[in-house]
Amino acid sequence: MSYMKEFTKGIIKENPNMVMLLGMCPTLAVTTMAVNGLGMGLSTTFVLVCSNVVISLIKKLIPSAVRLPCYIVVIAGFVTFVSLMLQAFIPALYSSLGMFLSLITVNCIILGRAEMFASKNKVLPSALDGLGMGLGFTLTLVLVGSIREIFGAGQWFGITVMPEVLEPMTLFILPAGGFFVLGAVIAIVNRIMKKKPREISCQNCPNAGNCYSGGCMQNQENGGNE
Amino acid sequence: MSKLIIEPSPHIRSAVTTQKIMLTVIIALLPALVASVVIFGLRALIMTVVCCACCVLFEWLTRKIMKRENTVGDLSAIVTGMLLSFNLPVTLPLYMAVIGCFVAIVIVKQFFGGLGKNFANPAITARIVLMLSFTSYMTSWAEPFYYNKGAEALTSSTPLAGGEAGLLDMFLGNTGGCLGETCALALIIGGIFLVITKVISPATPLCFIGTVFLLSLVSTGDITQATAAILSGGLMLGAIFMATDYATTPLTLPGKLIFGIGCGLITMLIRSFGTMPEGVSYSILLMNILTPIIDRFTVPKAFGAADKKRRVQDDK
Numbered sequence A: 001m002s003y004m005k006e007f008t009k010g011i012i013k014e015n016p017n018m019v020m021l022l023g024m025c026p027t028l029a030v031t032t033m034a035v036n037g038l039g040m041g042l043s044t045t046f047v048l049v050c051s052n053v054v055i056s057l058i059k060k061l062i063p064s065a066v067r068l069p070c071y072i073v074v075i076a077g078f079v080t081f082v083s084l085m086l087q088a089f090i091p092a093l094y095s096s097l098g099m100f101l102s103l104i105t106v107n108c109i110i111l112g113r114a115e116m117f118a119s120k121n122k123v124l125p126s127a128l129d130g131l132g133m134g135l136g137f138t139l140t141l142v143l144v145g146s147i148r149e150i151f152g153a154g155q156w157f158g159i160t161v162m163p164e165v166l167e168p169m170t171l172f173i174l175p176a177g178g179f180f181v182l183g184a185v186i187a188i189v190n191r192i193m194k195k196k197p198r199e200i201s202c203q204n205c206p207n208a209g210n211c212y213s214g215g216c217m218q219n220q221e222n223g224g225n226e
Numbered sequence B: 001m002s003k004l005i006i007e008p009s010p011h012i013r014s015a016v017t018t019q020k021i022m023l024t025v026i027i028a029l030l031p032a033l034v035a036s037v038v039i040f041g042l043r044a045l046i047m048t049v050v051c052c053a054c055c056v057l058f059e060w061l062t063r064k065i066m067k068r069e070n071t072v073g074d075l076s077a078i079v080t081g082m083l084l085s086f087n088l089p090v091t092l093p094l095y096m097a098v099i100g101c102f103v104a105i106v107i108v109k110q111f112f113g114g115l116g117k118n119f120a121n122p123a124i125t126a127r128i129v130l131m132l133s134f135t136s137y138m139t140s141w142a143e144p145f146y147y148n149k150g151a152e153a154l155t156s157s158t159p160l161a162g163g164e165a166g167l168l169d170m171f172l173g174n175t176g177g178c179l180g181e182t183c184a185l186a187l188i189i190g191g192i193f194l195v196i197t198k199v200i201s202p203a204t205p206l207c208f209i210g211t212v213f214l215l216s217l218v219s220t221g222d223i224t225q226a227t228a229a230i231l232s233g234g235l236m237l238g239a240i241f242m243a244t245d246y247a248t249t250p251l252t253l254p255g256k257l258i259f260g261i262g263c264g265l266i267t268m269l270i271r272s273f274g275t276m277p278e279g280v281s282y283s284i285l286l287m288n289i290l291t292p293i294i295d296r297f298t299v300p301k302a303f304g305a306a307d308k309k310r311r312v313q314d315d316k
Helices: A002-008 A024-029 A034-057 A064-089 A091-097 A099-106 A108-118 A123-153 A175-192 A214-222 B018-040 B042-065 B076-086 B094-112 B122-133 B167-172 B184-196 B203-220 B223-231 B235-242 B253-273 B280-297 B308-315
Strands: none
Touching: A002 A123, A024 A099, A024 A123, A024 A175, A034 A064, A034 A091, A034 A099, A034 A108, A034 A123, A064 A091, A064 A099, A064 A108, A091 A099, A099 A108, A108 A123, A123 A175, B018 B042, B018 B076, B018 B184, B018 B235, B042 B076, B042 B094, B076 B094, B076 B122, B076 B235, B094 B122, B122 B235, B122 B280, B167 B184, B167 B223, B184 B235, B203 B223, B203 B235, B203 B253, B223 B235, B235 B253, B235 B280, B253 B280
């Protein structure tokens, strides 16, 4: 049951893109076409699962002072593997992803999951966590990529879907359109999840210790004045 | 005996309302509308009416969906619609103009909280979105009086994009271009009306146009070309009606001067060194973004207040 939870949390509830706002760079850069988003997402998922497994296996061996370089080395190894495989078998995707493929190494989702999850958990939960997070990432990329490709080029996975009388809006393909679409998608996801903007109450206020007005004062009085 | 009522400030209220200001701006835009109908024919009027209607509709719908009070009555949507249509070429398909209205009202204005809370000018931003999306449609300008000449005279270039035009033609609007931007005379009449009715301060437009004039005079050394530079493109329209928008430009006089000079500088940089033919809309958008910073540096000293250094010392 809890294994299932580790897997599903990454897809919507803790989606690395839309909820944690990690990995924005590839999300904006490669999503001009849905197929690019899919390729990028699956490559990242592969690296994420493998690096989570390996880091979870060797977590006792890594000295905590140099853990980040160690994680990066592990991740970079898998990224090299993925990029060589893509270059050999899907050269079209390799050339359209370009530099962003090697930049998976420094994708903060992977490093974040290594630091927050894999280094503290056993192998199987780590693998499931990586798979869930990776699929959540892929889902976002394909969603953003589809919206941008349909409105920006009138196509979806290369198939023309817009009637020809409507001119596609080039803006969606441009970087500015990426920001627009990502912002709108995040807003809609937050709306669906009924996530409210953070309220600043006295309990959550970072300055509560120094504040002597309103609720804090009452709390202090309740907490026993002299 | 009347009761003594105690209430917080402000105690002095002015009779000026948003609605009155917007109505004055609409009246000031009318000469340009008439000029554009004369120059570009009935389709110019249709375009303007469609833009205004769509802006009002989108404003009403968004406020309704967001469950906020209805603000259609303040007429600002009509001003946005008119300004947007003045920034479009007459041949643009109408559904693209509707997309522009959507961007202006829903994305730029209502997503940020409505009139007065938008950080960028809605009409300018919508124009830029359309420009980036439908570049070929947005840069095919109809020749003036094309409706008398038949279909072969459909496209011409503006003086900015290498077309030839005399100064008088440019002043009267007998050149290719967007709907409302060609006739400098009508725009200047509207601008003078706005200054007389104290709706806008002349500082920003004068600085904006003056900077462009001076810079092109220095760079070309020819007074005819410098005059042509201020009569061409959307400069008059942008300087008079868009760089003076209350919500998106600085409040104080020094701020307005900085805003105008900055706009002129960016316009000239884009016109001289950029790949795009026209820089007015980008310059106004960039300066809109800088407006909060300009406002922060030009805060006027309150009457009787101590200067900043002393206040800091007192706090310590």
